[in-house]
Amino acid sequence: MTQLQLLDTDRLQLQVQRFYADYAAIIDRMQGAQWVDQFTHDGVYGLTSYNNYKGQGMWWYVDRGRIKLFERAAYNHGYFYHQFDKMLHQISNVRIIEASDEQITTEAYFALFVCDRGGPSQIHVTGEFRDVIVRGEDDGLLFADHRVIVDGETIPQNMGVLL
Amino acid sequence: MTAIDEIREGDLAAGIVPRSAYYDPDVLELEKKRIFERSWHYVCTVHDLKKAGDYFTVTVADQAVMVVRGNDGQLRAFYNACTHRGALLTESKCGSTGQIFKCMYHAWAFDLTGDLVAVPYPEDYPADFKRENFRLTPVSVDTFGDLVFVALRPKVESLQEYMGEMWEWLLPYITGIEPIGRNSWVYGGNWKLWHENFRDNYHPEFTHRQIHDMTPHYADRGGNWAKQPGHSILMWRAEKPNMKRYERSLQRLSGIKFDMPEGALGLQETDVVQGEVAELDQTVIALYPNLDIQPGPAGAEGWAEKQGFIQVVTPLTPSTARVDLIVYSDVNDTPEERELLLETLADMQGSWGKLSVDDAEAAYRCHNGILGQGHRTNLFTRTDGPGTSSDTSGRTEYSQREFYRVYQQYMADES
Numbered sequence: 001m002t003q004l005q006l007l008d009t010d011r012l013q014l015q016v017q018r019f020y021a022d023y024a025a026i027i028d029r030m031q032g033a034q035w036v037d038q039f040t041h042d043g044v045y046g047l048t049s050y051n052n053y054k055g056q057g058m059w060w061y062v063d064r065g066r067i068k069l070f071e072r073a074a075y076n077h078g079y080f081y082h083q084f085d086k087m088l089h090q091i092s093n094v095r096i097i098e099a100s101d102e103q104i105t106t107e108a109y110f111a112l113f114v115c116d117r118g119g120p121s122q123i124h125v126t127g128e129f130r131d132v133i134v135r136g137e138d139d140g141l142l143f144a145d146h147r148v149i150v151d152g153e154t155i156p157q158n159m160g161v162l163l
Numbered sequence: 164m165t166a167i168d169e170i171r172e173g174d175l176a177a178g179i180v181p182r183s184a185y186y187d188p189d190v191l192e193l194e195k196k197r198i199f200e201r202s203w204h205y206v207c208t209v210h211d212l213k214k215a216g217d218y219f220t221v222t223v224a225d226q227a228v229m230v231v232r233g234n235d236g237q238l239r240a241f242y243n244a245c246t247h248r249g250a251l252l253t254e255s256k257c258g259s260t261g262q263i264f265k266c267m268y269h270a271w272a273f274d275l276t277g278d279l280v281a282v283p284y285p286e287d288y289p290a291d292f293k294r295e296n297f298r299l300t301p302v303s304v305d306t307f308g309d310l311v312f313v314a315l316r317p318k319v320e321s322l323q324e325y326m327g328e329m330w331e332w333l334l335p336y337i338t339g340i341e342p343i344g345r346n347s348w349v350y351g352g353n354w355k356l357w358h359e360n361f362r363d364n365y366h367p368e369f370t371h372r373q374i375h376d377m378t379p380h381y382a383d384r385g386g387n388w389a390k391q392p393g394h395s396i397l398m399w400r401a402e403k404p405n406m407k408r409y410e411r412s413l414q415r416l417s418g419i420k421f422d423m424p425e426g427a428l429g430l431q432e433t434d435v436v437q438g439e440v441a442e443l444d445q446t447v448i449a450l451y452p453n454l455d456i457q458p459g460p461a462g463a464e465g466w467a468e469k470q471g472f473i474q475v476v477t478p479l480t481p482s483t484a485r486v487d488l489i490v491y492s493d494v495n496d497t498p499e500e501r502e503l504l505l506e507t508l509a510d511m512q513g514s515w516g517k518l519s520v521d522d523a524e525a526a527y528r529c530h531n532g533i534l535g536q537g538h539r540t541n542l543f544t545r546t547d548g549p550g551t552s553s554d555t556s557g558r559t560e561y562s563q564r565e566f567y568r569v570y571q572q573y574m575a576d577e578s
Contacts, residue, residue: 078418079417081524
């Protein structure tokens with residue numbers, strides 16, 4: 001790889017990491033409409049757990065397109081009776097698997113910490129992202145397809161959260 | 164009076180249930196012995212045990228059990244414990260063991276009929292050591308449609324007799340189905356609170372905002388049937404969903420403005436005739452003591468009666484329980500149907516589900532309110548007349564009373 005290619009790779013890595021950091025902040029600040037704006041108009045958001053992912057491939061749900069993303073955001077921002085007092089999404093170990101002019105395929109780890117019903121901060125769930133990211137009109141990044149794979153066949157109550 | 168006395172002497176069959184039944188540790192210990200050891204328990208489906216050596220494990224009343232398919236095609240169940248020092252023979256939920264279960268501790272080996280077939284260095288045992296005295300301990304096993312059940316010390320020996328009025332009714336729904344996914348989750352409440360919820364057609368329009376917004380009159384036409392012994396059926400005929408009201412409510416309660424044309428979420432109906440029937444029958448079945456089955460609604464497009472959910476609730480402590488969710492579909496799905504279902508079928512249930520998140524919240528809040536020493540009993544007295552069922556109202560509580568009638572019998576049975 002040339003020096004220029006390395007520099008481009010590092011720039012892309014930094015840009016993707018910033019995208020994930022902004023994504024985490026948007027969810028943690030309960031900015032539902034902005035969360036939808038992190039996706040393309042026909043963006044896809046899917047969640048499942050690891051045992052289903054490596055089994056028959058069942059997803060808990062797959063939301064396709066903007067209106068379904070709005071619906072999902074609304075459930076997790078007040079349509080459900082329970083909301084966490086505070087959330088903190090940590091996204092790390094970001095790896096660019098493949099990059100072209102059209103799209104960037106990435107993987108990352110996440111951990112969600114929550115404060116619930118006046119209690120202390122505790123880890124709620126961990127897992128991985130397997131994403132396809134594209135460039136928007138302003139050259140910013142957007143999810144074309146954001147897939148979340150939660151660790152564990154046994155999961156906690158209150159998984160009505162955005163990840 | 165102790166909590167156990169309150170259960171023994173209370174009027175549970177009339178729907179007056181002492182709140183101590185939900186949090187007293189002695190009650191849970193007695194439930195394990197007199198209910199969970201004495202009942203039939205769902206393990207898996209026959210499709211989870213396709214070939215010889217395939218096994219599936221379950222814990223019943225804290226006791227590890229496994230079901231295995233034999234070379235003769237038969238299903239057998241045993242305690243999942245080596246007869247030598249008690250080690251679990253398998254710690255996996257399911258798998259395939261070939262012809263032998265070999266203990267990882269001292270390599271004692273058992274065949275698929277439970278016989279002890281190999282013991283390393285047997286010459287060091289006394290002369291009277293006989294392998295046939297150390298067979299795996301069997302457990303009752305039987306099938307109901309495609310569902311596999313086990314029982315440790317069944318109060319009712321025959322699974323068909325145990326299923327009673329449900330046997331003929333439920334059989335078509337649970338034949339020709341196979342699991343497509345599963346998850347378990349733990350919630351902070353007593354196990355009975357979850358199971359009651361699936362016998363309750365009074366709560367959905369209040370607990371589930373989606374139902375309140377889309378189909379608030381869903382239970383105006385429905386049934387609530389106690390099915391002896393201890394089982395129940397809820398049924399309702401759904402109205403056409405009011406998608407505009409649903410969209411408006413989503414935005415109002417979340418504070419998120421959808422920048423999409425109204426009606427983008429669903430049906431483009433300008434007027435929904437209140438209560439207009441959609442010709443859709445939804446059924447929820449509860450089997451004593453802790454199993455719920457929800458087939459798909461009859462008449463729905465894209466969701467058929469052999470696509471649904473099985474849920475088993477297991478007590479962990481008096482105040483926590485685990486729900487095991489199995490999502491199933493028709494063995495005869497086309498690849499296209501299956502591809503769609505793998506993305507959509509699980510959306511409503513599970514600790515992520517659009518309906519179940521609030522069910523679990525209700526169970527949590529009930530449990531934590533019940534711990535207070537205020538009111539002493541829970542109430543399940545709704546009825547629209549004598550007998551065991553209503554064919555006109557889903558909002559009655561015959562189903563919960565039937566559960567507690569049988570619960571009280573089991574808890575009093577000292578045999």
